[in-house]
Amino acid sequence: xxxxxxxxxxxxxxxxxxxxxxxxxxxxxxxxxxxxxxxxxxxxxxxxxxxxxxxxxxxxxxxxxxxxxxxxxxxxxxxxxxxxxxxxxxxxxxxxxxxxxxxxxxxxxxxxxxxxxxxxxxxxxxxxxxxxxxxxxxxxxxxxxxxxxxxxxxxxxxxxxxxxxxxxxxxxxxxxxxxxxxxxxxxxxxxxxxxxxxxxxxxxxxxxxxxxxxxxxxxxxxxxxxxxxxxxxxxxxxxxxxxxxxxxxxxxxxxxxxxxxxxxxxxxxxxxxxxxxxxxxxxxxxxxxxxxxxxxxxxxxxxxxxxxxxxxxxxxxxxxxxxxxxxxxxxxxxxxxxxxxxxxxxxxxxxxxxx
Numbered sequence: 360x361x362x363x364x365x366x367x368x369x370x371x372x373x374x375x376x377x378x379x380x381x382x383x384x385x386x387x388x389x390x391x392x393x394x395x396x397x398x399x400x401x402x403x404x405x406x407x408x409x410x411x412x413x414x415x416x417x418x419x420x421x422x423x424x425x426x427x428x429x430x431x432x433x434x435x436x437x438x439x440x441x442x443x444x445x446x447x448x449x450x451x452x453x454x455x456x457x458x459x460x461x462x463x464x465x466x467x468x469x470x471x472x473x474x475x476x477x478x479x480x481x482x483x484x485x486x487x488x489x490x491x492x493x494x495x496x497x498x499x500x501x502x503x504x505x506x507x508x509x510x511x512x513x514x515x516x517x518x519x520x521x522x523x524x525x526x527x528x529x530x531x532x533x534x535x536x537x538x539x540x541x542x543x544x545x546x547x548x549x550x551x552x553x554x555x556x557x558x559x560x561x562x563x564x565x566x567x568x569x570x571x572x573x574x575x576x577x578x579x580x581x582x583x584x585x586x587x588x589x590x591x592x593x594x595x596x597x598x599x600x601x602x603x604x605x606x607x608x609x610x611x612x613x614x615x616x617x618x619x620x621x622x623x624x625x626x627x628x629x630x631x632x633x634x635x636x637x638x639x640x641x642x643x644x645x646x647x648x649x650x651x652x653x654x655x656x657x658x659x660x661x662x663x664x665x666x667x668x669x670x671x672x673x674x675x676x677x678x679x680x681x682x683x684x685x686x687x688x689x690x691x692x693x694x695x696x697x698x699x700x701x702x703x704x705x706x707x708x709x710x711x712x713x714x
Contacts, residue, residue: 361428363420364388364711366650369680384648384679385413388711389459391431396466399702400459401652404451408621408647411449417714419447436460450599450623457625458656462701471703473696477663483693484661487512487670492527502535509691512539512670518547521556532563543569546595550579557587566669567614570594581611592616592643600627607634615640619657620647632664645672651681655702658694682710
């Protein structure tokens with residue numbers, strides 16, 4: 360039986376992006392139950408990033424529910440998922456259905472999804488944590504707490520007031536000379552400002568800067584890359600498989616940030632990773648602020664396809680007041696991939712509204 364459950368999870372604090380502020384995260388959990396197996400997927404387009412809406416994906420899921428259910432029973436769901444991907448080109452929908460299929464297949468083989476996909480038995484994935492621009496006392500308290508939890512890579516959002524942000528970075532580096540620091544400009548600067556700002560903080564040993572220029576300006580991304588010693592990562596410019604291919608082939612960045620829900624099928628993510636390897640471009644995985652199913656799937660993909668040089672942005676569950684799911688586990692700042700079958704979590708479906 361194929362079932363759909365809608366969720367709306369509050370953020371602990373309103374989450375701000377470059378263009379909006381969110382108080383809740385919404386999505387649909389997919390559940391396929393057959394014999395003794397309960398498999399999960401998650402469809403959660405990210406407003407402001409995804410081209411599709413949650414309403415659009417729900418309509419497609421409902422229209423194709425019987426076909427999908429029968430395809431899972433007949434073990435040929437891959438074909439239906441691929442056709443839906445080609446027709447609608449809604450990455451979050453394709454990603455969610457692909458999670459469901461892979462979770463079902465790995466559970467049939469009584470393997471964890473990391474083992475099923477990559478032959479990995481007990482993988483750990485190094486993760487970063489984010490720092491907000493706060494008072495010095497608040498920043499110190501936050502870093503101290505996260506260091507005690509084992510995190511050693513910290514990301515600071517910049518782009519609102521660079522003088523203030525530069526002072527914060529200098530203060531953090533002076534106080535914690537041993538931690539790894541990276542910044543995310545969220546498209547806030549033009550290419551000239553990017554070079555000026557980045558060159559002024561080179562002495563602070565910044566790992567990399569995410570998306571300093573507007574997403575469409577991929578030439579500007581390369582222009583900045585060639586004029587600063589700080590590595591440049593493409594995030595918003597990497598909207599889909601096609602854009603990722605263009606960025607990689609032109610060597611417009613040093614790293615790419617993959618949000619699986621924006622890339623779609625697992626195959627798209629794998630092909631992008633393989634292409635990045637041929638151009639010596641590192642691949643960092645981050646969530647799309649997904650629910651528990653999407654986060655776990657993203658972490659598993661990061662374990663097999665992500666860089667081992669840089670930490671990944673997977674510790675986002677703490678931002679949400681999430682119910683109905685087992686919490687993820689971290690050790691020394693690393694995501695512990697479950698050894699249980701499939702994606703390794705069960706969900707109390709009573710928390711969600713069946714649709």
